[in-house]
Amino acid sequence: MxxxxxxxxxxxxxxxxxxxxxxxxxKYAKQNVxxxxxxxxxxxxxxxxxxxxxxxxxxxxxxxxxxxxxxxxxxxxxxxxTKSLAGEQALFIVDTSATMEVNTNGTSLFEQHKKDMLTLVEQLSDKPLTIITTGNQPVVIARQETNLNEIKNIINDIEVSYEEESMSKSLDFAQSFFHNKATSVYIFTDQLDKQSLPLQYEQVSWNVVGQTKDVRNVSLKRFGATKTNTGISALIQVENQSNKEEVTELTLSNEQTEMVKEKITIPPNETVTLSFNDLKESSLLKANLNIKDHYSLDDSMTVFMQDQLSKVFIDSSLHSLVRTAFQSLDIEVSSIPPEQVGLLKEEGIVVTNQFGLMEQLELPSFFIGRNDVTPIEVNGVVETLEHPLFSFANLTDIYVNSVYPPIEGYTTIATVGEEPFIQVSPRGDIVVLSDIQMTDWPLSPSFPLFMWSVKEQLSAGNTYLGTFSPNERKALSLGSASNEWELYTMADEYEYSIENGGAFIAPKKPGLYVLRSDEKEKNISVALSQKEKEIQKGATYTLSGQQIESKENFSQHSxxxxxxxxxxxxxxxxxxxxxxxxxxx
Known part of the structure; x- marks a missing residue:
């Protein structure tokens, strides 16, 4: 006071x-009468x-x-x-990624952050507040708001989006709100390196509120399954992100029964790979870890067993190691002369380097190298984007000597140095812009795993639309049978409707979904990105700008x-x- x-x-x-x-x-004197x-x-x-x-x-x-x-x-x-926030305005950056659901003390980190935000709101002292939520596209949910009741309602309505945080995009976006004003920025996340902050602003105070407790987590990192001549083969990777050995029970089940139950022991900070063969044929397969850790979203995964193309046609002019890699996948492989590749009519996957047949081939195609241009020498490390082809195949340890020029209009998903290495065509064909003999790739364990991923990617039937990340936007071609499709969960719960040709927005929660129109059905899968399966301990800290005092600020109330x-x-x-x-x- x-x-x-x-x-x-x-x-x-x-x-x-x-x-x-x-x-x-x-004064008057008292007188008795x-x-x-x-x-x-x-x-x-x-x-x-x-x-x-x-x-x-x-x-x-x-x-x-x-x-x-x-x-x-x-x-x-x-x-x-009373204690007050520093500066002329405040800005909250709220991480809404899936990892915010980590629960170490009975309350999720996201709910705890919301309580912290409501406490800080009481210290605004009529300063305007801007709130930004993270994601592939940062969103402003409150802009220069001063009404406390409105701010509290907005904070209470924030939900986890399960998208990757993309914190760098949110930080770049937040800088447009500084306007040379003294600003207190509060970042509510799990872990953020100090080096990621744009510290060049002298009037900005950075306050990071992170996950300060040790997290125990066992993650089902990857799960893939494919149909073979003898049933279903499944490949699973389980990672222990804790500092002590963990024991858990892995179960594999289809839509009706439990097919596998196995106890596994995982050393601290290690990953184990498990394979299961000759499983009963099913329309879907679910893997689940029976463990009580601090993060449950990565304890289960489900794959849809779509109708698949069971035959691969390989151009005989390609290196023999390509044929050997596909033969190891226990599928039917046929070697055909180069002049007959363009004449194929039988259902299957075509593997060739005859790029002149790109427009002619109607079958799903996998191009290894090009026969129409000259390669150029490259030098650098292979870097990949987030894509299902790299779920099991890590390409960072391979050497590439030369690559062919990229194809304009194709999406690049892997590079060597700054040159494209692997591309995907608009219709889904896969192109490796190098001959096998130009690399040491066949010597790496990732080579057959990549071929397996290629076979999975190209063999999907027309009832499976693919795997999406949470809230991913994409235009889908759903045929001409109907102009409206309805999206349901596998538990037959209605989500929303979409129109054919319109922008499709994937559900935010991971799992299997089905699109229905009249008597037609198409399945989709929503899965967390690998980054959202990694839980790290963070820290809470403050970095003050040179023109903002680091001591506590107070506001006066008359x-x-x-x-x-x-x-x-x-x-x-x-x-x-x-x-x-x-x-x-």
């Missing part, structure tokens, strides 16, 4: 003057106590003194202090309005006391 106007302390002489006036006013003695004796029981009588007799004095003292205090402008209300009541009481006594007394 403090006073803003101590200079008005001299006004204390006014209540002192009133006090002196009461000391020197005219004999005729009232008996009345005085009879009225003793009905008279008030001496203290109350004194208060009644001097009520006007006490009211006036209290009013004068409060007036003096009001002139001094008293106030009390007592004067409350004192004025009390004074008004005192004036009313004085008027009533004076009225009862008579204004002429």
């Amino acid at each position: 403090g006073f803003n106007q101590l200079g008005f302390l001299w006004t204390a002489i006014f209540p002192l003057a009133v006090l002196l006036y009461y000391f020197f006013r005219k 004999s005729s009232t003695l008996f009345w005085n004796e009879a009225m003793k029981e009905t008279k008030a106590s001496p203290y109350l009588k004194h208060l009644q007799r001097n009520a006007l004095f006490y009211l006036q003194m209290l009013a004068m003292i409060l007036l003096v205090i009001a002139l001094l402008q008293p106030f009390w202090k 007592f004067v309005p409350y004192l004025l209300i009390v004074l008004l009541l005192l004036f009313v009481l004085e008027w009533e006391v004076q009225r009862r006594r008579g204004f002429t007394s």
Whole structure:
């Protein structure tokens, strides 16, 4: 508590003057009258106590003194202090990715962050607040808002989106709101490196609120399954992200029964790979880890066993190692002369380097190298984007000597240095822009795994639309049978409707979904990205700009309005006391 106007302390002489006036006013002596003695004796029981009588007799004095003292205090402008956010404005960046569902103490990190935000809102002191949620596209859900009730409602309505946080995009976006104003930025996330912050702003204070507790997590990192001549083969990777050995039970089940139950032991900070063969044919397969850790979203995965193309046609002009890799996948492989590749009519996957047949081939195609251009030498490390082809195949350890020029209009999903290495065509064909003999790839374990992923990617039937990330937007061609499709969960719960050709927005929760129109059905899968399966311990810290003091900030709240209300009541009481006594007394 403090006073803003101590200079008005001299006004204390006014209540002192009133006090002196009461000391020197005219007094009357008490005189007993004999005729009232008996009345005085009879009225003793009905008279008030001496203290109350004194208060009644001097009520006007006490009211006036209290009013004068409060007036003096009001002139001094008293106030009390509460903690306040630094700067002229505040900005919240809220991580809504799936990892915010980590739960270490009975409450998810996301819910705890919402409580922290509501606490900070009370310290705004009329400063405007902007709130940004993370994701592939950062979203402003509150812009320069000062209404506390509206801010609280907005915070309470925030939900986890399960998308990757893409924090760099949110940080770049947030900088457009600084406007050379002193700004307090609060980032609510699990883990953020200090080096990621744009610290060049002298008027910005960065406050990161992270996950400060140790997290115990066992993650089902990857799960793939394919149909073979003898049933279903499944490949699973389980990662222990904890610092101690973990034991869990892995189960594999289809839509009806449990097919596999196996106890597995995972060393600390290690990944184990498991394979299962000759499983019963099913329309879907679900893997689940029976473990009580701090993050449950990565404990289960489901794959849809779509109708698949069971035959691969390989151009005989390609290196023999390509044929060997596909033969190891336990599928039918046929080697055909180069001149017959363009004449294929039988259902299957075509593997060739004859790029001139790109427009002619109607079958799903996998191009390894090009026969129409000359390669160029490259030097660098192979880098890949997030894509199903790289779910099991890690290409960072392979060497590539030369690559062919990229195809314009195709999507690049892997590069060597700055040159494209692997591309995907608009219709889904896969192109490796290098001959096998230009690399040491066949010597790497990733080579057959990549071929397996290629076979899975190209062999999907027309009832399976693919795997999507949460909230992913994509235009789908759903045929001409109907203009409207309805999206349902596998539990037959309605989600929403989409129109054919319109932008499709994938559901935010991971799992299997089905699109229905009349009697037609198409399946889709929504899965977390690999980044959202990695839980890391973070920290909470503050980095202040040079022009913002790092010490705690406080805001002042005046007592004067409350004192004025009390004074008004005192004036009313004085008027009533004076009225009862008579204004002429």
